[in-house]
Amino acid sequence: MKVDVIVFECREGSLLQTEAVVTQKKQKVKEQFHLFLTKKRLKATLQRNLILDAFVDLDRPTHMDELYLVLRSKHSHIGHATVYRALRLFAAAGIAREFSLGDGLTRYELAGHGKRHDYLVCSDCGTVTEFDNSSIEQRQLAVARSMGFTVEALKIELRGVCSRCLTQSG
Amino acid sequence: MKVDVIVFECREGSLLQTEAVVTQKKQKVKEQFHLFLTKKRLKATLQRNLILDAFVDLDRPTHMDELYLVLRSKHSHIGHATVYRALRLFAAAGIAREFSLGDGLTRYELAGHGKRHDYLVCSDCGTVTEFDNSSIEQRQLAVARSMGFTVEALKIELRGVCSRCLTQSG
DNA sequence: AAATACAATGACATCCACTTTCATCAAAAA
DNA sequence: TTTTTGATGAAAGTGGATGTCATTGTATTT
Known part of the structure; x- marks a missing residue:
């Protein structure tokens, strides 16, 4: 693809x-x-x-x-x-x-x-949108640490339909 | 690799x-x-x-x-x-x-x-560990929605060193 | 049960992103 | 300038995934 x-x-x-x-x-x-x-x-x-x-x-x-x-x-x-x-x-x-x-x-x-690593990927038009949300990241790091994991990099990926494609199709 | x-x-x-x-x-x-x-x-x-x-x-x-x-x-x-x-x-x-x-x-x-989608990937031994954390997910969904994004799938990926590799090397 | 239709298989070829090779080239060192 | 050595780029090679197609197997029809 x-x-x-x-x-x-x-x-x-x-x-x-x-x-x-x-x-x-x-x-x-x-x-x-x-x-x-x-x-x-x-x-x-x-x-x-x-x-x-x-x-x-x-x-x-x-x-x-x-x-x-x-x-x-x-x-x-x-x-x-x-x-x-x-x-x-x-x-x-x-x-x-x-x-x-x-x-x-x-x-x-x-x-x-x-430190960008949060992506919204539109499954319709393929557009990649970046966002930052440090509160999410901090929570993730806490979870990882509680499992004895030393985190070096972190990525969040959301796939779905962006607002533009949503309004165009519906 | x-x-x-x-x-x-x-x-x-x-x-x-x-x-x-x-x-x-x-x-x-x-x-x-x-x-x-x-x-x-x-x-x-x-x-x-x-x-x-x-x-x-x-x-x-x-x-x-x-x-x-x-x-x-x-x-x-x-x-x-x-x-x-x-x-x-x-x-x-x-x-x-x-x-x-x-x-x-x-x-x-x-x-x-x-609905598994949270992975801890060890950069040392390559082991993939899964975890669930719904509070993180809910926060992510909220952020995405606030940007007009309709979420279909969600993935979190943390790369780092797992506890086993950490104890073995140091 | 036998015939028929057609999906599935598997060896092989192909695709595609990426990497390596190697003869040649050019930047920094002597 | 000359030498050294890394860089370039055309082409070939990798490796995962997919397409092709003659043959095989399954399920349905008769």
């Missing part, structure tokens, strides 16, 4: 980000990446910069194929494998978070966006 | 099930399946019965490959495709629930076990 995924920002204020704030965030991420490259004695290549730019500019969870298409539209010389490798590298550098929604695609989102 | 997954039952009482109760549950599932087959004018074959037996006997979340190996050890004539098709059929019949933990495998568990 292939699904176009559009993510609507649900965190307060995120739609009000100014151009300046975005640019600043982007700069910070790029610095963090280059620091990582230097530390690991890896190389800062044209492709890695292009992919990181595209990834940061998108500013929403994405996957290889989407990013590849965006990049190909401007730079026809970038290959699949390079995009895959770059995304894994971003994850290793801690600037991206890798996750999955069970549809067979490996998704990536910018880390440090907050 | 390939991981052996063992599921420990965490619902109270489930370890105390008597042989008689298990047999009764199994009979009920098989009846439900055959009712489904009749309604849809599908056929009750030897293979489907064998696969359903193995699936119910396992009595924990599993995936095609594991079930295939169990079956092959006793009945060397069953093919991959048949197991895949049977599991999908079980899901369609409502006796199995299909889910994914992001490792590329499609997992199935007996439905009507309750």
Whole structure:
């Protein structure tokens, strides 16, 4: 199954980000990446910069194929494998978070966006909506701890019909 | 990545099930399946019965490959495709629930076990532990509804280190 | 009970997301 | 500049899941 995924920002204020704030965030991420490259004695290549730019500019969870298409539209010389490798590298550098929604695609989102891990997945249009709810998370952590489990990552996934699809069909 | 997954039952009482109760549950599932087959004018074959037996006997979340190996050890004539098709059929019949933990495998568990969807996944040994916590779920449903989302399914996934791996390593 | 209809099987091929290979290329070091 | 060594990308390979199709098996009809 292939699904176009559009993510609507649900965190307060995120739609009000100014151009300046975005640019600043982007700069910070790029610095963090280059620091990582230097530390690991890896190389800062044209492709890695292009992919990181595209990834940061998108500013929403994405996957290889989407990013590849965006990049190909401007730079026809970038290959699949390079995009895959770059995304894994971003994850290793801690600037991206890798996750999955069970549809067979490996998704990536910018880390440090907050600790996002709550998804509403519309089974009709495939749209992925993110939300945060710390009270739920705290409760989950408490349950896990009571079972002797040390939690590293946490994901909530709700599948259903989003309000848009509901009004369109009914 | 390939991981052996063992599921420990965490619902109270489930370890105390008597042989008689298990047999009764199994009979009920098989009846439900055959009712489904009749309604849809599908056929009750030897293979489907064998696969359903193995699936119910396992009595924990599993995936095609594991079930295939169990079956092959006793009945060397069953093919991959048949197991895949049977599991999908079980899901369609409502006796199995299909889910994914992001490792590329499609997992199935007996439905009507309750509404299980909360998993603790150990990143060390790969063990999947299930738990239920209805207060968390109710909170999640409330959040989703407040966003105009009609929830059909819900999944919580915690990744971390289980108590056993923790004591073994440190 | 025999014939008929048609779903199911299983070996094999195919698909798709992802990874690896390897010859070539380019960035950082010497 | 030259050397070293990691990076690239086209193509091949993986592995889980699914499609194909001739054959087999089941259930229904006659």
